[in-house]
Amino acid sequence: MFNHIAPTYDRLNHSLSLGIDRHWRRTAIDSLKPFAPQKILDIATGTGDFAILAARRLKPRQIIGADISEGMMEVGLRKVKEAGLENIISFQKDDCTCLSFPDDTFDAITIAYGARNFDDLQAGLQEMCRVLHPGGHLMLVELTTPPRFPMKQLFNFYAHTVMPFLGRLISHDDSAYTYLPQSMAAFPQAEELKPRLLQAGFSDVQFRRFTFGLSTMYLATK
Secondary structure, three states: OHHHHHHHHHHHHHHHOOOOHHHHHHHHHHOOHHHOOOEEEEEOOOOOHHHHHHHHHHOOOEEEEEEOOHHHHHHHHHHHHHOOOOOOEEEEEOOOOOOOOOOOOEEEEEEEOOHHHOOOHHHHHHHHHHHEEEEEEEEEEEEOOOOOOOHHHHHHHHHHHHHHHHHHHHHOOOOOOOOHHHHHHHOOOHHHHHHHHHHHOOEEEEEEEEHHHOEEEEEEEO
């Protein structure tokens, strides 16, 4: 599915969020500025949007974007070349639940709106902790369901009715965004993710909700 929707993926994301995701992404990336990471792994990198933003705002020496979708990374590679960032950003096909990198490799790991697609979330969190340097940081940002009335009810209608319709219209793929409400419902929300991160080996876990809880950012230390 991701290979199929790769050419329209960025347009889908920005359209479905009404452009608000751009602000969420910038705020999430900026949470890593105090730590000045120089070697970053961007998990579930997709078309490289988050990696490109991190390169511009954090000025690291190296970013590796990892994903299992070659179609998405092909789009990302073109975008990186157009941005003149090919000396900083590279792509690698890798399974986030069984990463090929050695222990203690990266200063920071980022993952934007991809964790809910993990086949095994706990294995993915453990692998991310393994390849981080001690003292390194995980920054994860994910879609979440607003916890309070009326945003919770409005979002449920939007996610189950409007979002799948727009997803089909833009991507021409019937499955593209019908899965999204189910994947969001299955993903641990806000406080529920903290014990999972602690179990995976992280500490000092913090989270911050964006826009009434439509998106949540998590910051954790190895």
